[in-house]
Amino acid sequence: MLRFLLPFVSFSAMALGQAVELTNPRTSPEDVAAGAKTFRSHCATCHGIRGEGGVGPALAAGRFFHGSSDNALLQNISNGIPGTEMAGLFYSPDRVWQIVAYIRSLNQNPRSKVPGNIAAGRALFASTGCMRCHRVQGEGGRLGPDLTTIGMSRAPEYLRDSIVNPNAMVQPRYWVFEGAGKDGTAYSGFLLNEDTYTVQVLDFQERLRSVNKSSLSSYKVKKDSRMPSFGKSLNDGQLTDLVAYLYSLRPKGDAE
Amino acid sequence: MKLRTIFLAGFCAWCLPAQVTYERLQNAAKDPGNWLTYSGNYQGWRYSPLDQVTRANAGKLKTKWVYQMSTTHTVETTPLVADGVMYISQPPSDVIALDAETGREFWRYRRVLPSKVNVCCGQVNRGVALLGDRVFVGTVDAHLVALDAKTGEVLWDVQVADYKTGHSITVAPLAVKDMIVCGISGGEYGIRGFLDAYDPKSGKRKWRFWTIPEPGQPGSETWKDDAWKTGGGPTWVTGSFDAAQNLIIWGTGNPSPDWNGDKRPGDNLYSDSAIALDADTGKLKWHFQFVPHDVHDWDAVQVPVLVDDEWQGKPRKLVYWAHRGAFYYVLDRESGKFLTGRSFAKQTWAKGLDANGKPIRLPGIDPSPEGTYVWPGVQGATNWYSPSYNPLTKYFYLAVWENRSVYRKGEQEYSPGNRFIGSVPLIDLPEEPGHGAIRALNPKTGEMIWDYPLHTKPWAGVLSTAGKLVFGGSDEGYFFALDADNGKEVWRMNTGGAIRANPIAYLSQGKQLITIAAGSSIFTFELGK
Numbered sequence: 001m002l003r004f005l006l007p008f009v010s011f012s013a014m015a016l017g018q019a020v021e022l023t024n025p026r027t028s029p030e031d032v033a034a035g036a037k038t039f040r041s042h043c044a045t046c047h048g049i050r051g052e053g054g055v056g057p058a059l060a061a062g063r064f065f066h067g068s069s070d071n072a073l074l075q076n077i078s079n080g081i082p083g084t085e086m087a088g089l090f091y092s093p094d095r096v097w098q099i100v101a102y103i104r105s106l107n108q109n110p111r112s113k114v115p116g117n118i119a120a121g122r123a124l125f126a127s128t129g130c131m132r133c134h135r136v137q138g139e140g141g142r143l144g145p146d147l148t149t150i151g152m153s154r155a156p157e158y159l160r161d162s163i164v165n166p167n168a169m170v171q172p173r174y175w176v177f178e179g180a181g182k183d184g185t186a187y188s189g190f191l192l193n194e195d196t197y198t199v200q201v202l203d204f205q206e207r208l209r210s211v212n213k214s215s216l217s218s219y220k221v222k223k224d225s226r227m228p229s230f231g232k233s234l235n236d237g238q239l240t241d242l243v244a245y246l247y248s249l250r251p252k253g254d255a256e
Numbered sequence: 257m258k259l260r261t262i263f264l265a266g267f268c269a270w271c272l273p274a275q276v277t278y279e280r281l282q283n284a285a286k287d288p289g290n291w292l293t294y295s296g297n298y299q300g301w302r303y304s305p306l307d308q309v310t311r312a313n314a315g316k317l318k319t320k321w322v323y324q325m326s327t328t329h330t331v332e333t334t335p336l337v338a339d340g341v342m343y344i345s346q347p348p349s350d351v352i353a354l355d356a357e358t359g360r361e362f363w364r365y366r367r368v369l370p371s372k373v374n375v376c377c378g379q380v381n382r383g384v385a386l387l388g389d390r391v392f393v394g395t396v397d398a399h400l401v402a403l404d405a406k407t408g409e410v411l412w413d414v415q416v417a418d419y420k421t422g423h424s425i426t427v428a429p430l431a432v433k434d435m436i437v438c439g440i441s442g443g444e445y446g447i448r449g450f451l452d453a454y455d456p457k458s459g460k461r462k463w464r465f466w467t468i469p470e471p472g473q474p475g476s477e478t479w480k481d482d483a484w485k486t487g488g489g490p491t492w493v494t495g496s497f498d499a500a501q502n503l504i505i506w507g508t509g510n511p512s513p514d515w516n517g518d519k520r521p522g523d524n525l526y527s528d529s530a531i532a533l534d535a536d537t538g539k540l541k542w543h544f545q546f547v548p549h550d551v552h553d554w555d556a557v558q559v560p561v562l563v564d565d566e567w568q569g570k571p572r573k574l575v576y577w578a579h580r581g582a583f584y585y586v587l588d589r590e591s592g593k594f595l596t597g598r599s600f601a602k603q604t605w606a607k608g609l610d611a612n613g614k615p616i617r618l619p620g621i622d623p624s625p626e627g628t629y630v631w632p633g634v635q636g637a638t639n640w641y642s643p644s645y646n647p648l649t650k651y652f653y654l655a656v657w658e659n660r661s662v663y664r665k666g667e668q669e670y671s672p673g674n675r676f677i678g679s680v681p682l683i684d685l686p687e688e689p690g691h692g693a694i695r696a697l698n699p700k701t702g703e704m705i706w707d708y709p710l711h712t713k714p715w716a717g718v719l720s721t722a723g724k725l726v727f728g729g730s731d732e733g734y735f736f737a738l739d740a741d742n743g744k745e746v747w748r749m750n751t752g753g754a755i756r757a758n759p760i761a762y763l764s765q766g767k768q769l770i771t772i773a774a775g776s777s778i779f780t781f782e783l784g785k
Contacts, residue, residue, distance in 0.1 A: 041668050044680040080372050083328055085379070088372035090420060090673030172686065195732035196711040197748075223687070 024070045024104070026097035034095075035102030042089060043099065051106040056086065061153070062107030073100045114156045114244050116237075121245025124238055128230065136249060142206050143190070144174070144227060151247040159246045160239060164231035167224055176226060177201050179211060179219035187211050191221055276338050276386040278433050282499055289763035291337045294383055294428045295642060296719075296760065299562040300496035302644040304761035307722035308768035313783055314725055314737045314747040320769060320782040321359035325352075330756050331773040334383040334428060334642075334717075337762040341405070342771070343386065344778060345428075348379035349395035351403060357764040359780060363408035365393075365401075373397050374673060375424045376444035382494070382640075382757075383428030385436055387456050392436045394425025400438050400454060412459035416440065416452060421672045423447050428494045432504060432535055435462055439491030443509040443555065446486035446676030451495075451506055451531075453538060463538030467491060467508045467526045474540075475525035478548075483520035486670050488512030489527040493557035493640045498573070498589060503541060504533045505562065505575065505589070509555035515623045516551070516665050516678025523548035528556045530577060532592060542592030546579045547615060551622055552605070552663060553634050553681075554580040561645045561652065562589060563699070576699045578643055578654050580636030581605070584702035585613060598702040600695065601637035601656050605630050623663035627682065633661035633690065634683045635713070642717030642758045644726065645699065649740050652699035653726050655714040659690020694718060694728045696743060706743035716772070717758030727770060729755030735772050735779065751779055 026035075040049060046056030057065060066076050077096045080088035089096060125131065133144035150159070161168055172191075177199055179187040189201030189209060199211045199219070213219070234242065276292055284290075284297040288305040295302050309317065325331060329347035336343045342356040349367035354360065373379065373396050385392040390411060391403040397419040402411040416438060417423035422445020429438040435453040443449070449467035454460065467489035469475040479487060488511045495506030511520055511527035529545040546556045561576040573589035582603035586595040594613025606615035621630050635657060643654040666679025684690075692710035697703065708728075716729035724740040735755060736748035753775015761770050771780045 037667075040666060040680055041677065042675045045675075045677075049680060049682075082371065085329070087374040090372070090374075091671070194711055196709070196730065196734065 021069060022071050022074075024074075024097050024100050026094060027101045027104075031098045031101045032105045035098035035100070036105075038091070038095060038099050039102050046085065051103060059103050060106040062104075070100060073103065114240075114247050116240035116242075116244030118241075118244045118248045120238075121241035121243070121248075124234070124242050125245055128234070133227065142202070143204060145171070147246060147249055149249060149251050151249045152251060154246075156243050156247050160243045163234070163239060163242060164229055166227035166229060170223055170225045174225065176222045176224070177219065178222060179216045181211075181215055182217045183215070187216070187219075275389055276431070277388070278431070281387075281431060288761075290339065291335065291760040291762045292386060293336065294334050294385070294430065294494040295496065295559055298432075298497040298499060299645075300559040300642075301561060301647075302559070302642045302717065302719050302758060303646055304719060304721045304768075306761050306763065306768045309721065309725060309737075309761075309770065309783055310723040311725060311739050311746050314723070316784040317737065317747050317749070317770070317781045318784040319749070320780045322780075323352075323354055323359040323361075323778040325776045325778070327776050330378045330380050330754075331776055332380045332382045332426075332757050333773050333778075334758045335760055335771050335773070335778065336384060336386055337760065337771075338386055338405075340764065342778075343384050343391055343405070344773070345381040345383050345393055347381050348373070349381055349393060349397070349425075351384055351391055351393050351408065353391075353405070353408060354778075356762065356769070356780075359778070365403050365408040365410070367393075367395050367397075367401070369395070369397050370419065373419055373424065374422055374445065374675075375426065375441065376675075380426050381428075382426060385429040385431045387431035387436065390456060392429045392431070392438075392456070394427060394429055394438055396424045396426065398423040398425055398440070400425065400429065400436065400452075400459065402436075402456065402459060414454065414459040414461075417442075417447070421445070421447065422674070422676075427492045430494050430497065430504075431456070432497050435535070437495070437504060437506075439493070439495075439506065441490050441492040443488040443490040443492075443512055444514060444675055444677050445673065446488065446512045446670045447490060448485060448487055449489035449491055449508060449527075451491045451504075451533065451538070453535075465531070465533050465538040465540065467529075467531065469525065478522035478525040480519070480521050486512055486676060487520065487524060487527065488514075489524075489529075490555075491557075492555075493559060496560040496562050497535065498532075498562055501573070501590065502535045503589070504535050505560045506531055506533070507556040507558055507560065509557050510550055510553045513668055513670075513676045513678035514551070514553040515663060515681060516668065517549055517622075521549070524550070528554060530556060530560060530575065530587065530592065532589075544585075544587055544592045544594065544613065546577075546583070546585070546613075547581055551665075552581070552630065554632075554636055555639075556580065557640050558638065559642050561643060561699075563645060565650075565700075567595065567700075576643075576645065576652050578638050578652070578697070580632070580639055581615070582632045582637035583609060583615070584652075584697060585609075586700065586702075587613075596701065600654075600697060600702055600704065602631045602658055603637065604660070623665035623679070623681070625665055625679075627662040627664045629660055630663055631660040632657060633659040634663070634681045635661075639715070641715055641756075644718045644720040646720035646724075646726075646740055648722060648724065649696075649720075650699070651696040651705055651720075651740065653694065653696050653718045653720055653740070655716060655718060655728060656693045656695050657690060657713040658692065659713060660685070660688070689713075692730070694726065694738060694743070696726070696740070708738055708743045708745065715754070715756040719759040719761060719770070721761055723768075727759045727761075727772070729757075729759070729772055729774065731755065733774060735759075735774060735781075749781075751775065751777070753777065
């Protein structure tokens with residue numbers, strides 16, 4: 001009965017415009033599992049099967065455009081979001097709470113305790129040339145991913161693997177376009193956009209360039225990473241320090 | 257184009273009331289200055305007999321006017337033009353009347369919608385129907401509405417189905433004789449599909465054909481237990497009309513749930529089918545099912561292209577159909593009999609078609625919990641966007657996708673108004689985006705005549721004209737004109753917004769114009785000097 005009453009109070013309060021903060025009453029592992037099942041059927045088409053985003057925004061980061069409280073999530077899932085493609089669900093509040101529980105579970109990124117010296121890692125980051133390509137808080141290059149909050153979205157194991165084996169996963173944003181102009185000009189850079197007739201790149205001098213395909217005699221897109229492996233140039237202890245530093249890079253206020 | 261026709265078309269804008277009679281609809285080919293029905297004519301050709309814009313001068317095409325809609329939803333509308341007025345739908349379910357010469361607004365009807373309307377793939381609308389002095393629009397909350405063509409006033413508003421059970425209307429209705437024929441969407445919500453006909457004066461329903469038969473009806477043996485109640489078979493793309501045979505020919509969508517067929521063993525008639533209904537009674541005359549027991553979501557929601565031509569030396573009534581599952585078909589229009597077929601894009605699910613046109617399925621193609629790779633992808637090798645038939649070249653033109661998806665299968669129980677699909681496929685593979693093309697086929701054989709490659713997969717239909725041009729668009733935002741004989745590009749323009757609609761052509765003040773929706777705007781083009 002309590003389960004029935006709580007959502008009722010919640011909806012009534014919202015209808016009256018009162019800010020009553022309710023917390024999710026359905027958070028057991030069974031609720032999360034049930035929520036996952038519903039999520040896969042109803043939400044994953046747009047938000048991705050693990051909330052990674054797609055047509056709809058990513059949900060796994062724990063930050064939501066239309067309110068991050070339990071109440072806001074309950075209301076948005078139940079009623080949809082006007083002016084967007086987000087439709088509501090015709091489910092009981094109980095079942096929607098289970099979806100909320102599942103979404104919350106996606107961004108439980110309990111901060112692992114990692115070995116290594118953060119300060120030493122920071123120094124290595126500067127001395128080994130990482131900043132020629134990577135940015136942290138506005139400092140550094142643009143030829144690799146911005147790492148300002150990388151610790152929030154990537155596990156320590158992933159970070160270590162990316163340093164040792166950069167080709168393991170290369171985001172399409174970092175695929176490299178190489179074209180040969182009919183006039184002998186060579187073009188290369190990160191492929192930012194492509195259509196039937198043109199290509200837009202960020203070249204390795206950080207210039208934005210647009211090329212007509214009709215002016216090229218040939219072109220190709222390479223999916224390898226331009227980042228060298230640091231698996232041999234750094235020893236195990238240095239790698240551990242570097243990972244500790246990267247893992248510490250999080251938004252201000254992120255829970256310790 | 258005869259001078260007399262041009263004169264009349266320009267003159268009509270002032271002298272005639274906007275009366276779109278059945279006779280005018282039947283004779284649309286003789287009235288090329290207007291675009292009176294979804295496909296331009298009842299035969300589903302999307303062909304304009306206008307020939308002012310040609311391969312020689314299309315390079316001079318330029319923007320005449322742009323109308324910007326106030327919507328954040330995808331625009332899929334096919335505009336209609338009658339006597340100087342353009343009628344467009346604005347998603348979700350609004351209607352706007354514009355001056356076809358200037359793009360200035362006469363009136364708008366704004367549909368007030370409930371707060372919670374579920375449509376599988378966006379709150380879209382593909383256009384309106386015209387009959388008499390009325391405009392008809394289906395709404396995403398599953399109503400059919402009649403508007404006064406002069407004022408936009410609501411004349412009647414009837415509920416076709418309950419939106420709370422996942423029903424919606426995105427299709428452009430079809431005016432046939434003294435009826436408004438209207439389909440339904442909801443194949444991802446476990447609806448039981450149907451096609452309806454309504455009295456344009458009163459809104460009273462004249463007939464309903466259930467695309468999923470109930471127990472005891474022919475075809476019900478292709479369903480098990482209660483699966484028919486939630487069996488899908490929506491009718492969300494406008495069909496064609498064979499006036500000589502009094503047959504409405506319409507495509508039906510997927511059986512529900514989409515990617516898990518365990519609880520619906522059997523062929524699941526009349527999902528994924530061409531259905532031919534007696535226009536006066538709605539009774540089924542024949543059907544042809546493209547994919548028995550579909551588990552890939554390959555709706556047969558393409559515009560049926562009706563052509564009378566020689567077949568093996570004798571005159572025959574034909575239907576040309578390029579289906580979402582990557583096969584092209586020729587059917588006999590009197591019986592629905594399969595005549596020939598072949599693939600028009602890469603596919604990995606069937607060895608071919610048998611003598612009756614049934615697919616010879618390959619093993620290992622069904623969705624699975626871990627995912628099964630199959631060509632074509634979930635959105636098919638073609639989809640709802642219109643093909644075109646040109647009687648001068650006698651080619652069939654269409655937009656094509658070349659891609660694959662990962663088909664996943666899962667368990668799902670039915671609950672009213674919520675998705676009922678049986679897991680979620682990986683529609684687009686991030687590292688394997690696929691590509692698209694505009695193609696011309698020999699409609700007698702399905703063989704490809706030419707191919708105009710596109711870097712991305714198009715969501716726009718094609719228009720062909722007597723100027724021997726094929727107009728098409730891309731998701732990249734380009735609108736282009738191709739030589740209808742060989743596919744060579746003769747003109748293109750970047751509209752700046754993805755094109756997910758069908759083009760039309762009409763006359764205004766004696767000049768041929770071309771219109772397409774792109775992004776959230778309507779673009780109209782004219783020949784420059």
